[in-house]
Amino acid sequence: MSQIIDGKMVAESMKASIAKEVQELVASGKRAPHLVAILVGNNGASETYVANKVKSCEELGFASTLLRFDPSISEAELLQAVIDVNNNPDMDGLIVQLPLPNHINPDRVMETIHPSKDVDGFHPINIGRMAKGLPAYISATPQGVLDLLAYYNIETAGKHCVVVGRSQIVGLPMSILMQRNHPQGNCTVTLTHSRTANLEEMCQQADIIIAALGKPEFITAAYVKPGAVVIDVGLTRVEDASKKSGFALKGDVDFESVFPICSYITPVPKGVGPMTIVSLMKNTLLAAKGVIY
Numbered sequence: 001m002s003q004i005i006d007g008k009m010v011a012e013s014m015k016a017s018i019a020k021e022v023q024e025l026v027a028s029g030k031r032a033p034h035l036v037a038i039l040v041g042n043n044g045a046s047e048t049y050v051a052n053k054v055k056s057c058e059e060l061g062f063a064s065t066l067l068r069f070d071p072s073i074s075e076a077e078l079l080q081a082v083i084d085v086n087n088n089p090d091m092d093g094l095i096v097q098l099p100l101p102n103h104i105n106p107d108r109v110m111e112t113i114h115p116s117k118d119v120d121g122f123h124p125i126n127i128g129r130m131a132k133g134l135p136a137y138i139s140a141t142p143q144g145v146l147d148l149l150a151y152y153n154i155e156t157a158g159k160h161c162v163v164v165g166r167s168q169i170v171g172l173p174m175s176i177l178m179q180r181n182h183p184q185g186n187c188t189v190t191l192t193h194s195r196t197a198n199l200e201e202m203c204q205q206a207d208i209i210i211a212a213l214g215k216p217e218f219i220t221a222a223y224v225k226p227g228a229v230v231i232d233v234g235l236t237r238v239e240d241a242s243k244k245s246g247f248a249l250k251g252d253v254d255f256e257s258v259f260p261i262c263s264y265i266t267p268v269p270k271g272v273g274p275m276t277i278v279s280l281m282k283n284t285l286l287a288a289k290g291v292i293y
């Protein structure tokens with residue numbers, strides 16, 4: 001029997017426990033966790049993501065600050081804004097929404113965020129600490145996938161996990177996390193990408209497929225071994241005149257053909273997506289409590 005992993009339900013239950021913890025923190029006389037988001041320009045998807053992050057802060061009792069900058073901001077000015085947040089003891093976590101305009105080097109920006117406030121987990125120190133198995137902020141989407149595997153008690157030890165896509169934000173950290181000696185780890189991991197030969201055969205050997213390549217409905221039943229666990233991290237806007245917004249969100253997995261043969265699958269929407277924001281909130285709470293650094 002195939003089972004749909006209900007990311008929305010898991011996210012709601014985790015949000016409730018985070019909100020409770022924030023209430024207790026505030027009741028004990030501490031200030032609420034404070035997340036700062038920097039948004040440069042007005043990319044439509046980024047606007048939506050940041051608005052959702054701010055909304056989640058309000059729902060969970062966090063303080064939030066949105067710093068908006070014109071796309072013409074210089075790199076030096078943006079770096080100064082980051083440094084100002086680093087130096088503000090009332091601000092716990094900082095995210096700089098990506099993508100940034102072409103004249104700004106995103107790596108320089110990420111490296112300027114103090115690792116102790118890098119709740120996106122994009123700073124090389126946090127990535128390095130994660131790779132070494134040291135306490136670190138783990139980026140939101142991979143953490144969300146781990147939390148879903150944990151919630152559904154999906155056995156990972158000794159399994160072959162094929163990650164499709166080597167992005168810095170999802171594929172690469174996912175591959176590192178799945179091989180760790182950890183309850184949601186101990187997999188034999190294959191990290192595949194656009195230059196992988198025989199991708200279909202590689203995926204057919206997977207007990208767990210994590211699709212994060214950004215190509216709508218690319219992973220069809222032909223890629224999936226019967227009984228495999230299929231995690232769909234894809235989220236691509238596809239034009240759809242029948243929708244009020246004018247677009248539909250598509251995952252990387254062809255749900256219709258894959259669902260009948262897999263053991264577990266995350267749908268799009270309501271799969272991994274809702275977990276991402278919860279992970280960010282969890283990291284911000286950890287930052288406020290000073291748990292990692």
Ligand code: GUN
Nearest residue numbers: 095096097098099120140
């Ligand atoms: N752009 C797309 N996803 C993300 C994310 O998780 N964090 C940030 N800062 N930018 C993004």
